[in-house]
Amino acid sequence: MSEFQAVIDSISPERLLHWLSETVDTYGPTWAEGPALLVFEDMLNALELPYRKQAVDEERYNLIVEVGPQPPSLMWVGHVDTVGLYDEEHRGVRVEGDLLYGLGSADMKSGCVAAVEALAAVVRSGIELKQGLRLALVVGEEEYGDGSEKLVELVPAPLVVVGEPTNLQPCTAHYGYFEVFLRSRGSRAHAALPEVGDNAIHGMLAWLMRILEATPDEPWAHDCAFTPRKIDGGTPLFAVAEACEAVIDVHLPASVDFALVAELLERTCQVTRHDHRGCELEFEVAFASPGFDSGADFSALEQGFLGVDLPWAPVAFRSHSDAALFHEKGMSTVVCGPGQLEVAHTPDEHVSLEQLNQAARLYASMFMNVATSGE
Numbered sequence: 001m002s003e004f005q006a007v008i009d010s011i012s013p014e015r016l017l018h019w020l021s022e023t024v025d026t027y028g029p030t031w032a033e034g035p036a037l038l039v040f041e042d043m044l045n046a047l048e049l050p051y052r053k054q055a056v057d058e059e060r061y062n063l064i065v066e067v068g069p070q071p072p073s074l075m076w077v078g079h080v081d082t083v084g085l086y087d088e089e090h091r092g093v094r095v096e097g098d099l100l101y102g103l104g105s106a107d108m109k110s111g112c113v114a115a116v117e118a119l120a121a122v123v124r125s126g127i128e129l130k131q132g133l134r135l136a137l138v139v140g141e142e143e144y145g146d147g148s149e150k151l152v153e154l155v156p157a158p159l160v161v162v163g164e165p166t167n168l169q170p171c172t173a174h175y176g177y178f179e180v181f182l183r184s185r186g187s188r189a190h191a192a193l194p195e196v197g198d199n200a201i202h203g204m205l206a207w208l209m210r211i212l213e214a215t216p217d218e219p220w221a222h223d224c225a226f227t228p229r230k231i232d233g234g235t236p237l238f239a240v241a242e243a244c245e246a247v248i249d250v251h252l253p254a255s256v257d258f259a260l261v262a263e264l265l266e267r268t269c270q271v272t273r274h275d276h277r278g279c280e281l282e283f284e285v286a287f288a289s290p291g292f293d294s295g296a297d298f299s300a301l302e303q304g305f306l307g308v309d310l311p312w313a314p315v316a317f318r319s320h321s322d323a324a325l326f327h328e329k330g331m332s333t334v335v336c337g338p339g340q341l342e343v344a345h346t347p348d349e350h351v352s353l354e355q356l357n358q359a360a361r362l363y364a365s366m367f368m369n370v371a372t373s374g375e
Contacts, residue, residue: 003125003127004307004365004368006125007121007122007125007127007364007368008121008308008361008364008365010121010124010125011117011118011121011357011360011361011364012117013353013356013357015117016113016114016117016353016356016357016360017095017100017353017356019039019043019113019116019117020100020105020109020110020113020351020356021093021095021100022039022042022043023036023039023040023043023080023104023109023112023113024093024100024102024103024104024105024109025092025093025102026038026039027082027085027091027103028080028081028082028104029081029082029083029084029085029142030081030082030083030139030140030141030142030143031060031140031143033060033080033081033139033140034059034060036080036081036082036104036109037061037063037080037137037139040063040080040112040116040137041063043113043116044063044065044116047116047117047120047124048120048123048124049065049067049116049119049120049123050065050066050067051063051064051065052064054150054151054154055150056139056140056146056147056150057146060139060140060147061139062136062137062138062139062147062150062151063080063136063137064134064135064136064151064154065116065119065134065135065136066132066133066134066135067119067122067123067129067132067133067371068129068130068131068132068133068371069129069130069131069132070132070134070155071132071155071156071157072131072132072133072134072155072157073131073132073133073157073158073159073370073371074131074132074133074134074157074159074160074161074300074366074367074370074371075133075134075135075136075156075157075159075160075161075326075331076115076119076133076134076135076136076160076161076162076163076363076366076367077136077138077148077151077160077161077162077163077322077326078108078111078112078115078136078137078138078162078163078337079108079112079137079138079139079140079141079142079147079148079322080109080112080137080138080139081139081140081141081142081147082103082104082107082109082142083103083107083142083345085103086103086347090102090103090347090348091103093105095353098352098353098354099350099351099352099353100350100351100353100356101348101349101350102349102350103349104349105339105349105350105351106165106338106339106340106341106343106344106349106350106351107164107165107339107341107344107345107349108163108164108165108337108339108344110165110337110338110339110351110355110356110359111163111164111165111337111338111339111359112137112163113356113360114163114337114338114356114357114359114360114363115135115163115359115360115363116135116137117360118359118360118361118362118363118364118367119133119135119363119364119367121360121364122364122367122368122371127368127371127372128372129371129372130371130372130373131370131371131372131373132371133367133370133371134154134157136151138150138151138322141321141322144287145322145325147322148322148325148326149325152325152326152329156329156330156331157331158331158332159298159300159301159331159332159334159370160323160326160331160332160333160334161301161333161334161335161336161363161366162321162322162323162326162333162334162335162336162337163335163336163337163338163359163363164317164319164321164323164335164336164337164341165337165338165339165340165341165343165344165351166315166317166335166336166337166339166341167338167339167340167341167355168310168336168337168338168355168358168359168362169313169314169315169336170298170301170302170305170312170313170314170315170334170335170336171314171315171316171317171323171334171335171336172293172294172296172298172314172334173253173254173291173292173293173294173314173315173316173317174254174291174292174293174294174316174317174321174323174324174327174333174335175251175252175253175254175291175316175317175318175319175320176251176252176253176254176256176258176288176289176290176291176324177249177250177251177252177287177288177289177291177319177320177324178249178250178252178258178261178285178287178288178289179247179248179249179250179285179286179287179288180247180248180249180250180261180265180283180284180285180286181245181246181247181283181284181285181286182204182207182208182245182246182247182248182265182281182282182283183243183244183245183281183282183283183284184200184201184203184204184207184233184243184244184245184279184280184281185200185242185243185244185279185280186198186199186200186202186203186240186241186242186243186244186276186278186279186280187240187242187278188235188239188240188241188242189239189240190238190239190240191238191239191240192238194240196240197239197240197242197278198240198242198276198277198278198279199240199241199279200233200234200241200242200243200244200279201233201234201241201244202241202276202279203244203272203276203278203279203281204231204233204244204245204246204281206272206275206276207268207269207272207281208228208231208246208248210268210271210272211226211248211264211265211268212226212228214264214267214268215264218260218264220256220260221256221260223253223256224250224251224252224253224256224261225249225250225251225318226248226249226250227248227249227250227251228246228247228248229247229248229249230246230247231244231245231246231247232244232245232246233245247286251318251319251320252291253291253316254290254291254292254293254316255293256291258285258288258290262285265283266283269281269282269283289320289324289325290324291324292324292327292333293316294327294332294333294334296332297332298314298332298334300366300369300370300373301334301366301369301370303365303369304362304365304366304367304368304369304370305362305365307365307368307369308358308361308362308365310358310362317335317341318341319341321335323335336362337359338351338352338355338356338358338359339351339352339355
């Protein structure tokens, strides 16, 4: 049996299931990742992987594993935090056939568990590592990525894999993400006399509908996503609302310039102002992360796919992730992990256990292909 196959065969489905169950069963949303970090430390200790803590703030930290000659030639990155819990009914883990359900199962504790198991299998084999590897488990991704902001202070790796849920498809292109705040201000009046005041909610709804109705007609917007995420306004008093704020998430292919979106927002704003003369309307881009389409050489990772009989068929990652930051810092970045993006952030989030095993085998193949090659 070849050394390569011996490493692949040493990956344990039972161990993967155990640690994924433990991590998913441990609640650790952004800003409160401590319990989740402790479970991952238990896993690293059990697998005898050396690690260190990289402080992000006074109470939060990233977990860093480095093996082989440093600085690394490949860095694998995954986040341990999740979005907030929906309700107690969806807390905890359940397994139904091949599927494991629970908050963070796809996004992205399955990727983290698979990568740790894969790296441990490589180290345990005693294979000579000619190039270094780094595995980073980071905090804060579900907000604004402060864990990865700290991570990039380390010596960079030329090649980065981010384990977000992609159904194990390699994503060498990445959508841009823009968080846009819309604001409307009117004037208060008694609720029984709406004609006396100017209803900020009415103005906001009219603006939002114009944006959503105009988007399909834009020649550049076919593959874009405009998602109204939140709307707040009004008062518990019996009165016409004088203020309203909405948030729109905008996801754009790398080929689409946000200036086109800004022009659409301004154009619909002007029309709405004309119809709602008593309302002041404005928008602000609260967060901007442009997309990218990497032209880098990913042949080393492609060989990793072929080594476990998985196809190399690159697509675009349609959401936001920390990958954008690594690309911005000059690192060739691929997004690839187990799970489906469409179930992330939903009450029925889940991951296939078969795909979890495939992910561990794939990551091990990537690690070996990069780390055992010459300079």
